[in-house]
Amino acid sequence: MSGATSDESATTATSDETETRTALNRVVLYAVLVGMAVFYLIPIETGLMTAITDPGTYTGSTPYLPPLEPLVPGTGSFSLEPFGNAFDGLSRGLVNSVILVVPATILSGLLGSMAAYGLTNVDWRGQVGIYALFIAGIFIPYQAVLVPLTQFWYNVVPLRTMFVALTGIPFVQEYHWKLVALIITHTAYGIPICTLLFRAHYKKLSSEMIEAARLDGASVSTIYRRIVLPLSIPMFAVVFIYQFTQVWNDLLFALTIVQFGEASVVTQELVGIGVSQSGTNFPLRMAAAMLAAFPTLIVYILFGDKFAEGVTA
Amino acid sequence: MAELTLDTVTKVFNDGDSNEIVAVDGVDIDIDDGEFLVLVGPSGCGKSTTLRMIAGLETVTDGEIRLGNRLINNTPPADRNIAMVFQSYALYPHMTVRENMRFGLEESTDMADDEMTSIVEETAAMMGIEDLLDRKPSELSGGQQQRVALGRAIVRDPEAFLMDEPLSNLDAKLRATMRTELQRIQEDLSVTTVYVTHDQTEAMTMGDRIAVLNDGVLQQVGTPLECYHTPNNRFVAGFIGEPSMNFFDVTLSDDALTGERFSYPLPGDVRSSLGDATEFTLGVRPEDIEFHATKSSVGEHDFECVVDVVEPVGESNNIYLRFADDDGPDPDTFIVTISGMRNVSSGDRVVATIPPDAIHLFDDRDGRAVKNRSLSEVDAVAPT
Structure with missing residues (x-):
């Protein structure tokens, strides 16, 4: 015991x-x-x-403490004015960025998905060579194309003159030609990486399922529209988040193609906001930065669960 | 519904470096209207490639495929009016069962909406899946998915069904049920069917005829019992039948076949039919060997053996025997099938009789059958 x-x-x-x-x-x-x-x-x-x-x-307050001036001295007083001013200052840039980012994201995603489908699930000669060209596109550095890009959009393609004719349409302004140029540039630059992402997904689709659809009488384009596209929604979430962030945050192409003026996007406007000869308005700059980062945050929240599905798929 | 003809169909794959792989080599098969043909063979024998050529998923290198006298070599799969059932079922995962079954009708016909609905519902009722119509494939069991895949093929009302090992992903019990059900459906619809399998039970039980393929070459086309009892060559003899036929390498000398451990005297009529060949393979089915626990007089076709291993299957026992004088560590054995009610144990000394009318002889030079078992006592299944 x-x-x-x-x-x-x-x-x-x-x-x-x-x-x-x-x-x-x-x-x-x-x-x-x-x-x-x-x-x-x-x-x-x-x-x-x-x-x-x-x-x-x-000035002189501790930046990481909340502004509680009357209660806690030396912290600054509370105000929503910086946000108001930032919104006023960025509104044109925000509108231009939305005009740019929505079509650029959708187009590069859609075209990338179509390219990946054509290179993966449809059988034809020489697709590996074409795919290699797509992959090479990922590695072309931005800096290498800046001068050719300017030449292309300002001297080679008469997009500006073509746009004069369109200004009769409501909401279309002459300066929008720069945004269209930017949309096309971002789309072209985004297609290779989108193709790579979609191809990885499409390789995992059952080839028997695609063959079954062919025997069911579906054409190549019908198979894409009715079978492949609905099955790529999680991947679209991944690509949309990635491309949206890329295009929204880009400054280099915007500086090269838009340069300055009415077509400036939010990243360009952000550079100058709150800076003057009398000094830097830090609350305004911070509010503007928050505002500029907000849309990407929204996109992450909206597509978050599909994103997780796409990454783990 | 139509007859399907394969005329010296050949498929050569090029793997880039001018290496040519002949997957299917001059296959000739005529499949009658409404016939159920089973294409059987080991993995990599070209049976799936043959099926895919009929479906139009692979190009035909040489030869002709005709469906109802219409040459379809270069017809795109969509225009062949053929439905295929895949091993993985290949259902569209984002569509409900109803949408899966409608898809083919929507894409290949210009049928009215309510007509499609009624066809889908009729077929679903026939397949016993009418309760599943609004579910997604991921919510179904393997057997249910199999039924949906079959239903999807049936609604198309095609001229021919192609099935690529459709039952191999099911468990044994369900496979047996689906086997009979598939046969019943095929009989009801009487649609020409080509069924690919490596499972010789499916081949034996389901087909009107079997086509045995090996290395891309057609070995034999015939009814299951023809292939079983009168195989064209050694490959068919060994492939059809479970457990497999026993084979012994023998040499013909005088009037007897001499093997490593035995000598087998041949009856005069058999001897005279063998011609000038001397090297043979002697084949005998496990159930054709007579098995005696004891025998007073040992005849010329009786052999003294020792039981090596007993495999009880239930209704029968598979007995592995070795010749009495073969007592090495790794003896050559052959199989005898006896009734499950007979009690035999390892180490027993027994006598096995190989009846002369049950033996098959294959010429070693080309594997061709020079003598098949006599069918005098089974004339009901005599070849047609």
Whole structure:
């Protein structure tokens, strides 16, 4: 009997030890996780706090603390004015960016998907060579094409003169030709990577299923429209998020093609906002940066679950 | 509904470096209207390639494929009026069962909407899947998906059905059920059917005729029992039948066949039909070997053996025998099938009789059958 009892207590002691060790592991794990979260979130938090501080009271305040001036001295006073001003200052750029990003994203996704389908699920000679050209397109650096791009859109293609005729259509302005040029450029630049992403997905589609559709009487384009396209929705989420972020955040092509003026996109407007000879208006700049980053955040939230499906598929 | 003719159909694959692989080599088969033909052979024998050529999914290198006297070599798959059932079922995962079954009608006919609906519903009722019409394939079991795949082929009302190992993803019990059901459906619809399988039970039980392929070459076309009892060559003899036919390498000398462990005297009429060949393979089906626990007088076709392994299957026992004088560590064995009610155990000394009218002889030079078992006692299944 006594032997059994001591055995039992020994077991309890060991399980106690194990429990303590797991608890300690958990504490360390959570400490590290919280530390990482703080580390990554501090810049955003600081930006947000700065953005809601009254510019007049900003100088000398601690940027990462909330503006609670009457209650806590030295933190600046609360104001939504920077956001209002940022919206006023960026509105033209935001509209231009939306005009640019929506068609550019959809077009590069759709064309990339079609190209991948044609290169993967349809059988013809020489497709590997063509696919190699697509892949090569991914590796052409932006910097290498800046001068040719300017030459192309300003001297080779008379897009500007073609656009004069279209200005009769409501909402179409003459300066929109620059945005169209930018849409085409981004679409062309986006197609290779979209093709690569879609091809990986289409290689996993059952070839027997495509063959079954062919025997059912469907043509190549019908198979794409009725079978392949509906099955690529998760991949479209991945591609849309990726392309949207790329195009929305791009500054280099915009500077090269739009250069300046009414067609400026949000990243171009962001460069100059809140900077003047009298100094930098940090709350305004922070509010503008928040505003410019907001649409990409929305896209991530909207397509997030499909994105996860597409990445793990 | 139409007859399907393969006329010296050949398929050569080029793998780029001018390496040519002959997958199908001059296959000739005439399939009658409404016939159920089973294409059978080991993996890589070209049976699936043949089927895919009929479907139009592979081009034909040489020869002709005719469906109802219409040459279809260069007809696109969509215009052949053929329906195919795939091994993986190949259902469209984003469509409901109803949409899966309608797809072919929508794409290949200009039928009115309600006509399509009624055809789909009729077929679903016939297949017993009317309750599943609004479900997605991922919500169905393997057997149900199989039925949907069949239903999808049936609604098309094609001139020919092609089936590529459609039952191989089902469990054994369901496979047996679907086997009979498929046969019943095919009989009801009497649509010309080509069925590819590597499973010789399916080949034996389902087909009106079997076509045995090996290395792209057609070995034999015949009824299941013809292929079983009168195989054209050694390959067919070994491939059809479970457990397989026993083979012994023998040499003809005087009036007897001499093997490594035995000598088998031949009756005069058999001996005279063999011509000038000397090297043969002697084949005998496991169930044709007579098995005696003891025998008082040992005749010239009786051999003293020792039981090596007993495999009870239930209704029968598969007995692996070795010749009594072969007591090495890895003896050559042959199989005898006896009734499951007979009790035999490993190590028993027995006598096996190989009756002269049950033996097959294959010429070693080309594997051709020079003598098949006598069918005098089974004239009901005599070849036509």
